[in-house]
C-alpha cells in the first residue's frame with residue numbers, strides 16, 4: 001500500500017517518473033496517486049525520493 | 064510523513080517553501096532518517112545553516128537551530144561547538160554559501176579538525192537569488208551571470224577539503240538517497256571535521272537554463288554521471304571528464320580541536336581533578 005498525502009504533494013512528478021514499476025501517476029489536479037497497486041513491489045523508493053514527505057509505503061499490507 | 068520522522072520536524076512549518084522537485088527536501092529527509100536510525104539525542108544536537116534555499120532547512124528541523132548569515136554557518140558552528148563540545152553539531156549549507164562567501168571558514172574549520180558534520184547542498188547555482196553561477200557551476204553551464212556559458216574552470220570541493228585537512232570526506236547525490244543516509248550517519252559518528260557534498264537539483268534556476276528537463280530527469284543525470292572510486296580507477300581521464308566520484312572518499316584520525324582545547328585548559332588549571 002502506498003499512501004500519498006495530497007496536502008503535502010507538490011506534483012513534481014519525481015515518484016511517477018522514477019518508480020521502477022510505474023505504479024504511480026498524476027491525477028487531474030497534478031497530484032500523485034497510487035494508480036497501479038497491482039504492479040507495485042513496495043521497494044519504498046518513492047517515499048525516500050519524495051522531497052515533500054508526502055508518501056508512506058506500507059510494505060506488509062500487499063495482499 | 065512517517066511517525067518515526069515526526070520528532071525531527073517542526074511539522075507546523077510544512078509544507079516547506081522549496082520549489083516542486085527541488086532536491087533540497089530529499090537531503091533534509093535523508094538527514095531526518097539518518098537521525099532516526101541513529102536515535103540521535105535531540106537535546107544534544109544543533110543544526111546550523113547560512114543563507115540560501117538550502118539553508119532554509121533549519122527552519123523545518125526541530126532541534127536547537129541557528130539560521131545565520133550568508134557564508135558564516137561554519138563560524139557560528141565553531142562557536143557553538145567550543146561552548147558545548149559535548150553536542151553534535153550539523154551544518155547545512157549551499158554550494159554558494161560554503162564555497163564562495165564561506166570558503167575561508169571552510170578551509171579553517173577543516174584545518175582545525177573541529178568535530179562538525181557539514182552537508183553541502185550542491186545544486187551548482189545560487190538558487191535563492193535567481194540563478195547566478197557559483198564556484199561549483201560547471202564550466203560551460205548557463206547561469207544568469209554566465210548567459211553564454213560559464214568561463215570558469217571546474218572546482219572540486221573534495222580536493223579542497225582534503226588539502227585543507229578535513230578528516231572525513233564523502234560525496235553522494237539525492238538519486239543515491241540510501242547511500243546518502245548512510246554517509247550522513249558515518250559523518251555524524253566521525254570524530255573530527257566531516258564534509259558531505261550532495262549533488263542535488265535546482266530545476267527552477269539551474270535545470271531550466273541548462274535544458275536538463277524535469278526534476279526526475281535531473282536525478283537520472285545524477286545517476287548517469289556518478290561513479291564509484293573503484294569504477295573511476297579503471298576509467299581513462301577522457302571517460303572521467305564529465306563524471307564525479309561518489310562514496311566515502313577519505314577518512315583519517317587526527318586530534319580534534321575542542322578536545323585538544325579542553326585538555327590544554329585542564330592542564331593549565333592543574334590537572335583533570337581540579
Ligand SMILES: Cc1ncc(C[n+]2csc(CCOP(=O)(O)OP(=O)(O)O)c2C)c(N)n1
Pocket residue numbers: 114115116117118133156157158159160161184186188189190191192197265
Ligand atoms: C552577505 C550577503 N551577500 C549576498 C546575499 C544574497 N544571497 C542570498 S542567498 C545567496 C546564494 C545562495 O546560494 P547557495 O548557497 O548555493 O544556496 P541555494 O539557494 O542554491 O540552495 C546569496 C548570494 C546575502 N544574503 N548576504
Ligand code: SF4
Pocket residue numbers: 080081082084085086087116117186190191264265266267268269
Ligand atoms: S530556486 Fe532552486 S534551490 Fe531554490 S527552492 Fe527552487 S528549486 Fe530549490
